[in-house]
Amino acid sequence: MKELLKLNRFFLKYKWTLVLGSILLILANFFLIWIPIFIRMTMDEVERIAEQMPEPHESVLAALLSSDTGWFIAQNTGFLVGAVFLYGILLFATRQTLIVTSRKIEFDLRNEIFDHLQRLPKSYYDSTRSGDTYTRATEDIVRVREYFGPAFMYTINTLSRSAIIITIMLMVNAKLTFWALLPLPFLAIMAYWVSRYINRRSNEIQQQYAILAGKVQEVYSSIRVIKAFNRELNEQDQFDRENQQYRQKKLRLDLVEALFHPMLLLLIGCSIILVVWQGGLMVMDGAVTVGNIAEFIIYVTYLTWPVASLGYTLNLLQRSAASNSRIQKLLREPIAANKAQITQPADDNGKKLTLRDDSSDGMDNRPGYTFRGEIVYENVSFTYPGAEYPAIQDISLRVKKGDRIGIVGKTGAGKTTLIQLLPRIYDPQKGRILMDGTDIRELPVHELRSRIGFVPQDNFLFSDTIRENITFGKENASDQEIRKAAEQAEVLENILEFGKKFDTILGERGITLSGGQKQRTSIARALIRKPSILILDDSLSAVDTKTEDSIIQHLDTDHENVTMFIICHRLSSLKHANKIFVLDEGRIVEEGSHDELMELDGHFTNMYRKQLIEEELENI
Ligand SMILES: Nc1ncnc2c1ncn2[C@@H]1O[C@H](COP(=O)(O)OP(=O)(O)OP(=O)(O)O)[C@@H](O)[C@H]1O
Ligand SMILES: [Mg+2]
Numbered sequence: 001m002k003e004l005l006k007l008n009r010f011f012l013k014y015k016w017t018l019v020l021g022s023i024l025l026i027l028a029n030f031f032l033i034w035i036p037i038f039i040r041m042t043m044d045e046v047e048r049i050a051e052q053m054p055e056p057h058e059s060v061l062a063a064l065l066s067s068d069t070g071w072f073i074a075q076n077t078g079f080l081v082g083a084v085f086l087y088g089i090l091l092f093a094t095r096q097t098l099i100v101t102s103r104k105i106e107f108d109l110r111n112e113i114f115d116h117l118q119r120l121p122k123s124y125y126d127s128t129r130s131g132d133t134y135t136r137a138t139e140d141i142v143r144v145r146e147y148f149g150p151a152f153m154y155t156i157n158t159l160s161r162s163a164i165i166i167t168i169m170l171m172v173n174a175k176l177t178f179w180a181l182l183p184l185p186f187l188a189i190m191a192y193w194v195s196r197y198i199n200r201r202s203n204e205i206q207q208q209y210a211i212l213a214g215k216v217q218e219v220y221s222s223i224r225v226i227k228a229f230n231r232e233l234n235e236q237d238q239f240d241r242e243n244q245q246y247r248q249k250k251l252r253l254d255l256v257e258a259l260f261h262p263m264l265l266l267l268i269g270c271s272i273i274l275v276v277w278q279g280g281l282m283v284m285d286g287a288v289t290v291g292n293i294a295e296f297i298i299y300v301t302y303l304t305w306p307v308a309s310l311g312y313t314l315n316l317l318q319r320s321a322a323s324n325s326r327i328q329k330l331l332r333e334p335i336a337a338n339k340a341q342i343t344q345p346a347d348d349n350g351k352k353l354t355l356r357d358d359s360s361d362g363m364d365n366r367p368g369y370t371f372r373g374e375i376v377y378e379n380v381s382f383t384y385p386g387a388e389y390p391a392i393q394d395i396s397l398r399v400k401k402g403d404r405i406g407i408v409g410k411t412g413a414g415k416t417t418l419i420q421l422l423p424r425i426y427d428p429q430k431g432r433i434l435m436d437g438t439d440i441r442e443l444p445v446h447e448l449r450s451r452i453g454f455v456p457q458d459n460f461l462f463s464d465t466i467r468e469n470i471t472f473g474k475e476n477a478s479d480q481e482i483r484k485a486a487e488q489a490e491v492l493e494n495i496l497e498f499g500k501k502f503d504t505i506l507g508e509r510g511i512t513l514s515g516g517q518k519q520r521t522s523i524a525r526a527l528i529r530k531p532s533i534l535i536l537d538d539s540l541s542a543v544d545t546k547t548e549d550s551i552i553q554h555l556d557t558d559h560e561n562v563t564m565f566i567i568c569h570r571l572s573s574l575k576h577a578n579k580i581f582v583l584d585e586g587r588i589v590e591e592g593s594h595d596e597l598m599e600l601d602g603h604f605t606n607m608y609r610k611q612l613i614e615e616e617l618e619n620i
Contacts (some may be wrong), residue, residue: 003325004147004317010105011148018152021097025153026160028090033164034083036298040291042076045069047290094153102149110141113327119335122425123385131210136330139206140323147320154313158306165299172295173288179274180296184307187267192311194260199315201253208246215239264308271300373401373436373532373563375422380431382417391417392586395431399563399579404556406574406594407567408607409583415567416457418583419535422565423452453531455539457567459522463507466495466521470502473525485528488554490547491520515542523551527559535565540573548573571608580604 011018049069114137125133169177219226219235226235279293377397383390392414399405407415421428424445433440440448453473461469470485471477477485482502486492494517498504504511513521519539526534534555540548552573555564566574574580575594582590582603590602597604 003328004321006328007144007147007324010108013108014101014104017097017101021094021101021153022156024090024097025094025156028087028094029157029161029164031083031087031090032161032302033168035080035087036295036302037168038076038080038083039298040289040295042073042080043291043294044289045073045076098153099149102145102152105148106141106145109144109327110137113137113141113330116331116333116335120333121335124333127385133330136327140327143319143323144327146316147324151313151316151320154306154309154316158310158313161306162303165303169296169299172292173282176275176279176282176288176292176296179278180271180300181303182274183267183270184303187264187304188307188310190260190263190267190311191308192314194256194263195312195315197256198253199319201249201256205246205249205253208242208249212239212242212246215242264304268300268304272297275300373561374434375399375533375563376434377418377421378431378434380418380421380428380433382421382426382428382430384417384426390586392583395586395588397581397588397591399565401563402561403563403579404577405563405565406577406580407565407583408569408571408574408580408604413583414586415583416537417586419537419565419567422533422535423449423454450529451532453526453529453534453562455519455522455526455534455536457537457539459519459539461506461513461518461521463505465500465503465505466498467502469506469521470524470528473528474530477528481528482524485524486521488527488551488558489520489524490543490551490554491517491524494520516544516547519543520547520551531562533563533565534559535567537567538569540568540570545570545572552576571604571611582607 117133117137166177166181169180215238219239226232275293275296279288279296282288283290283293376399377395380395381390381393395418407418409415417426420426421433422440424440427441435443435448462472467482470482473485474481479502483492486495486502495501495504498511506513519542523536523539526536540551543551548570552566555562556576566577568574571594577594579591579593580597581588582597584603590597590600590604592600598608
C-alpha cells in the first residue's frame with residue numbers, strides 16, 4: 001500500500017481536475033437527496049388533505065385540484081424533476097472529469113513504462129520472461145488506473161453521500177435511522193468478501209486463459225511441424241484438458257456472481273422491512289409521518305451501492321497496490337548505461353519523438369571530428385548474466401578503417417557475443433573497446449549505434465511492408481535509396497516479383513519470405529543507413545554461393561571505406577578478407593589472412609578441409 005503513495009505525483013499533476021470532479025460529485029449527491037425530500041413533502045401534504053376532506057364522497061384528486069395545495073404539489077413535482085435532471089448532469093460531468101483524468105494518468109504511466117522498457121539493457125530481457133514484461137505494460141497499468149479512477153470516485157461518493165444522507169436521517173428520527181442502517185455493515189462485509197473471491201478467481205481464470213491462448217499461438221506457429229509429425233490428436237487432447245479447466249473455473253465464478261446479487265437484494269429487503277415495521281409503529285405513535293417512511297426507504301436504496309462499493313473499493317486498492325509495486329519494481333530496474341541512447345523526452349502534447357535515427361552520418365558531421373574507424377579490443381572478457389563460464393575471454397584485436405574482417409569458429413565459440421559488444425548490446429566486464437582511441441562507453445550510445453549497420457543472426461523482420469522494414473534503418477529514405485539498398489543486398493529482383501513490390505506485407509499478415517530473402521532484406525535494412533561499420537552475423541548462410549559472392553563483391557566495391565565484420569561458416573567467402581580471426585571457446589586461437597591461416601595448418605585449415613569434403617559429398 002505504501003508504494004501507492006509514489007503515484008501521488010500524478011494526483012498533483014491533475015490536482016485541479018480532481019478537485020473539480022470531487023466538488024461536482026458532492027453537488028450531484030446534494031441534488032440526489034432532494035428527490036426523497038420532495039416525495040416526503042408531497043406525500044405528507046396528500047395525507048393531510050385526505051384527513052381533512054370535509055365530504056367523504058369527494059375524491060382526493062378533486063380536493064387537490066381545487067385548493068392551494070394543488071399548486072404546492074405541482075411545484076414540488078417540478079422541483080423533483082429539476083433535481084433528477086441536475087443530478088444526472090452533474091454525474092455525467094463528474095465521470096467526465098474523474099474517469100477521464102484516470103485515463104490520462106494511465107496514458108502518462110504507460111508512456112513512462114514504455115520509455116523505461118526501451119532503455120533497459122538487454123541483460124534485463126535475457127533474465128525476464130517476455131510475458132511478465134508484457135503484463136506490466138498492459139494489465140498492471142489498467143489496475144493502477146483503477147486507483148485513480150473508480151477507487152477515488154467511489155471513495156468520495158461513499159463519503160459524501162453517506163454523510164449527507166445519515167445527517168438528514170438523524171434529523172428526522174435517530175431510532176428509525178438505527179433500524180434502517182442495521183443491515184448495512186453486513187452488506188459492506190459481504191461485498192468485500194465476494195469481490196475478494198471474484199478477484200482471486202478472476203486471476204486464476206486469466207492465467208488459465210493465458211495458457212489457453214499461448215497454446216493456440218504455439219500450435220498455429222508450429223502447424224507445419226505438427227502436421228509433419230502427425231501430432232494433431234495429441235495437441236487436441238492437450239487443448240481439451242486446458243479448456244476443460246478453464247470452463248470449470250469460469251462456472252465456479254459465475255455461481256458466486258449469481259449468488260451475490262440476490263444476497264444484496266435480500267439485505268436491502270431486510271432493511272426496508274425494518275423501516276416499515278419500526279416506522280409503522282412510530283407513525284402510530286405520531287413520531288414520524290408516512291412520508292418519512294417513504295423517504296427512508298429511498299435513502300436505504302441510495303446507500304446500497306456506496307456501502308457495497310466500500311468493500312469493492314478496498315479490494316480495488318489492494319489490487320492496485322499489488323500491481324503498482326510490480327510496476328515500481330520494473331521502474332527501479334537500472335537503465336542501460338548511457339542516457340544519450342534515447343534522448344527524446346515527450347513534447348508538450350505528450351507525444352514521444354521517434355527513436356529511430358535518421359542521421360546516418362552521425363558523428364562524421366560534427367565539426368572537427370572525422371571518423372577514422374579504427375577499432376581496438378583490449379583484453380575484453382564477457383560473461384552472460386547467470387552463466388558460469390565467460391562466453392569470450394581476453395580478446396584483443398585491432399581493425400583499421402575499411403578493413404574486411406572475417407570471424408569464424410565452431411558454433412557456440414563466441415562470435416555473436418564478440419560482435420554484440422561493439423554496438424553495446426552488452427558491455428564487457430573486463431577490458432575495453434576503443435573507437436579511434438576513445439572508449440566506446442564514453443561515446444553517446446545513440447551516435448555509436450547510428451554508425452553501425454548491424455545484421456543480427458536472427459534477422460528479425462517486422463510484420464509490416466518490405467518498405468517499412470528496410471526504412472527501419474533510415475527514416476524518410478527516398479524510393480531511390482530503398483531501391484539501391486535492396487539492389488546492393490541482391491534482393492531487389494525478388495521484391496519486384498511480388499505483386500505489390502515494396503508494399504508487400506510480411507509475416508503473419510502477409511507473405512513469408514524464404515530464409516535467404518529474409519537475410520538479404522535485413523542486409524538492405526543495414527545498408528540503407530550508409531554505415532561506417534557493417535556487421536554481418538552469419539547473414540549469408542541461407543543464400544547460394546553465387547549470390548553470396550555477388551553480395552560480397554557489391555559490398556567491396558560500393559562500400560570501400562566501410563569497415564566490415566563478416567561472421568560466416570563458409571570459409572571460402574573470406575578469401576578477400578584483410579584478416580580472419582578464428583575463435584574457439586571464447587578465445588582467439590588464430591589470426592591472419594586466408595592464405596596465412598592456410599599456411600599455419602591449424603584450426604582454420606582443418607575447418608577448411610572439412611568444408612571441402614562436405615561440399616564434395618553434396619555434389620555427388
Ligand atoms: N543470452 C545468453 N545468455 C547466456 N548464455 C549465452 C547467451 N547467448 C549466448 N550464450 C552462450 O555464450 C556462448 C557463445 O555464444 P555465441 O552466440 O556468441 O556463439 P556463436 O559463436 O555466435 O555461435 P553460432 O555460430 O552458433 O551463432 C555459448 O556457449 C552460448 O550458449
Ligand atoms: Mg552466433
